[in-house]
Amino acid sequence: MSPGEMFTHFGSAIGGLAVIWAMFQQYIPLQLREHVERYTHKLVNFVNPYIQIVFHEFEGEKLKSSEAYTAIQNYLMENATAGAKRLRADSIKDSSQPLILSMDDHEEVTEVFKGVKVWWSSNKTTPKNMSFSFYPKTEERRFYKLTFHWQHRELITQSYVKHILTEGKAIAVKNRQRKLYTNNPSDNWHSYKQTKWSHVVFEHPATFETLAMEPNKKQEIMNDLIKFSKGKEYYNKIGKAWKRGYLLFGPPGTGKSTMIAAMANFLNYDVYDLELTAVKDNTELRKLLIETSGKSIIVIEDIDCSLDLTGQRKKKEEEEDDEGKEKDNPMKKMEKEEKKRSKVTLSGLLNFIDGIWSACGGERVIIFTTNHVDKLDPALIRRGRMDKHIEMSYCSFEAFKVLARNYLDIEDHPLLPTISRLFDETKMTPADVAENLMPKSDNEDAETGLRNLIEALKEAKELEAKNKAEEEKRAKAEKEEQEKKEHGDEEEVKESGASDKEVKENGVINGGVAAKEVKENGFAA
Numbered sequence: 001m002s003p004g005e006m007f008t009h010f011g012s013a014i015g016g017l018a019v020i021w022a023m024f025q026q027y028i029p030l031q032l033r034e035h036v037e038r039y040t041h042k043l044v045n046f047v048n049p050y051i052q053i054v055f056h057e058f059e060g061e062k063l064k065s066s067e068a069y070t071a072i073q074n075y076l077m078e079n080a081t082a083g084a085k086r087l088r089a090d091s092i093k094d095s096s097q098p099l100i101l102s103m104d105d106h107e108e109v110t111e112v113f114k115g116v117k118v119w120w121s122s123n124k125t126t127p128k129n130m131s132f133s134f135y136p137k138t139e140e141r142r143f144y145k146l147t148f149h150w151q152h153r154e155l156i157t158q159s160y161v162k163h164i165l166t167e168g169k170a171i172a173v174k175n176r177q178r179k180l181y182t183n184n185p186s187d188n189w190h191s192y193k194q195t196k197w198s199h200v201v202f203e204h205p206a207t208f209e210t211l212a213m214e215p216n217k218k219q220e221i222m223n224d225l226i227k228f229s230k231g232k233e234y235y236n237k238i239g240k241a242w243k244r245g246y247l248l249f250g251p252p253g254t255g256k257s258t259m260i261a262a263m264a265n266f267l268n269y270d271v272y273d274l275e276l277t278a279v280k281d282n283t284e285l286r287k288l289l290i291e292t293s294g295k296s297i298i299v300i301e302d303i304d305c306s307l308d309l310t311g312q313r314k315k316k317e318e319e320e321d322d323e324g325k326e327k328d329n330p331m332k333k334m335e336k337e338e339k340k341r342s343k344v345t346l347s348g349l350l351n352f353i354d355g356i357w358s359a360c361g362g363e364r365v366i367i368f369t370t371n372h373v374d375k376l377d378p379a380l381i382r383r384g385r386m387d388k389h390i391e392m393s394y395c396s397f398e399a400f401k402v403l404a405r406n407y408l409d410i411e412d413h414p415l416l417p418t419i420s421r422l423f424d425e426t427k428m429t430p431a432d433v434a435e436n437l438m439p440k441s442d443n444e445d446a447e448t449g450l451r452n453l454i455e456a457l458k459e460a461k462e463l464e465a466k467n468k469a470e471e472e473k474r475a476k477a478e479k480e481e482q483e484k485k486e487h488g489d490e491e492e493v494k495e496s497g498a499s500d501k502e503v504k505e506n507g508v509i510n511g512g513v514a515a516k517e518v519k520e521n522g523f524a525a
């Protein structure tokens, strides 16, 4: 038989089988079919000497992604992709790094462990739900399947799987790209898999070395962070969730956001930048929290702006008053209702920080930043929630020296004493200092930067003095006005006091006369 003929026979045999299968499905009753299928499975399992283990991407009702899945993914990426023919290219760290390749869906690779051959395949299932959906990928579930001969069951389940998991974790640490996450608006949660967070690679270059701050304060924060990151046992011992809250407060441009980046780089943690206004309610806030991984910093910037904390404490009468107004204005009512719907409450946020759920995962730093610490509810920033309060303030001379070293590479300069004196006399944010020091062209040297700064400091000082003088003048004028008013009131009181007296006296006199008259005449005229 020629190969062509063979192929034709083979083709028709397959075709015949397909027809039999279709008939089986169509004409054999469902119950009988199930029986047949079950027994076929049993038979195949009896004859099949291979065992399969499945590792799913999500565990715990899909709340959390599985660590084992990630470890296997990393392991296979590094060790087994050589044998795979269909690969997927993943994010590339930077252009100097080679492509990171992983197995594509439904691809299979083999590996030999201590002389034993195993098969790994990457799979996904989509539910058989035939209903039409705008989001076809929502329910997609991925998993890895490990297949091996039953004779090696012990070796594989005990040593090999353990080996893969530890190796995978080590590879993850080695290849770790830190990520900067932001929460997706919940309306989009269904459209792109199950992820509530989107991420990019975290690449902020700020470090504690480049952060302008008094050295003692900086060291204190660094020690605090080190103590925290090594404190797993300690937190266990004292029965506290392994997390720590920091409140960074200070005027704009004093380095709060820079500090967060420096902390993330120092600890080698991921950053979750939580945009509270995109979170609809407390339940969603909790879901977001559960989706964060360990070794991460959760940041809520400008907390006073993103949550209406004062609104929570609105007096009842005011609300009633508002309701009265809303009756007249339906637009206002709608607006308020919309706001209500998209509202995370203070108690929701408090639970997010130190409720029962906050302990899931562990090793998390939570940071709030604000420009107005006095606006925040004391319950929110009490110790235990915000354990450490860090004030980011105007630039001191010590802090300036860090900037001078970073921006101009100078440790010492004859102009420094002048600058030191000026820093004592006026205040400027590190952001402004940095901007003045930064060379604006190739011709500018360190001295130009310092002179620019001196000019700016002098200007700031003059402006401050001018503002102060104006403020004093206004206060004085106000005081004078007040005094004048009080004086005027007094005069008036005096005058009106005299006329009262007159009235009184006259009244008495007239009254007296009248009374006298009555008395004398025996009746009132």
Ligand SMILES: Nc1ncnc2c1ncn2[C@@H]1O[C@H](COP(=O)(O)OP(=O)(O)OP(=O)(O)O)[C@@H](O)[C@H]1O
Residues within 6 Å of the ligand: 210, 211, 212, 213, 250, 251, 252, 253, 254, 255, 256, 257, 258, 259, 370, 371, 392, 430, 431, 432, 434
């Ligand atoms: N302490 C600092 N050390 C080094 N650079 C700083 C410092 N403070 C500010 N800067 C510089 O100023 C810029 C603005 O700082 P940053 O964004 O950290 O301020 P912020 O306190 O977060 O302000 P805002 O309250 O407006 O968010 C940064 O790009 C950084 O380069």
Ligand SMILES: [Mg+2]
Residues within 6 Å of the ligand: 256, 257, 258, 301, 369
């Ligand atoms: Mg900021």
